[in-house]
Amino acid sequence: MEVHCTRPRCPRSQNYFADLDDITTLKTAQQKYCTMCGKALMRDGRYVPIKLSGKSG
Ligand SMILES: [Zn+2]
Numbered sequence: 001m002e003v004h005c006t007r008p009r010c011p012r013s014q015n016y017f018a019d020l021d022d023i024t025t026l027k028t029a030q031q032k033y034c035t036m037c038g039k040a041l042m043r044d045g046r047y048v049p050i051k052l053s054g055k056s057g
Pocket residue numbers: 005006007010011012013034035036037038039
């Protein structure tokens with residue numbers, strides 16, 4: 001699963017965690033951190049998945 005870094009200015013906001021592809025693992029996995037800036041990737045207790053559909057704004 002690709003997770004988006006919650007830091008707006010992150011130089012590399014796309015993080016990929018193969019173990020998060022499993023929904024069971026996703027619920028029990030430890031907090032993940034951005035591999036680039038080290039910021040926690042959870043927001044409001046949930047991960048922010050990358051949306052494939054482009055949306056301006
Ligand atoms: Zn980051």
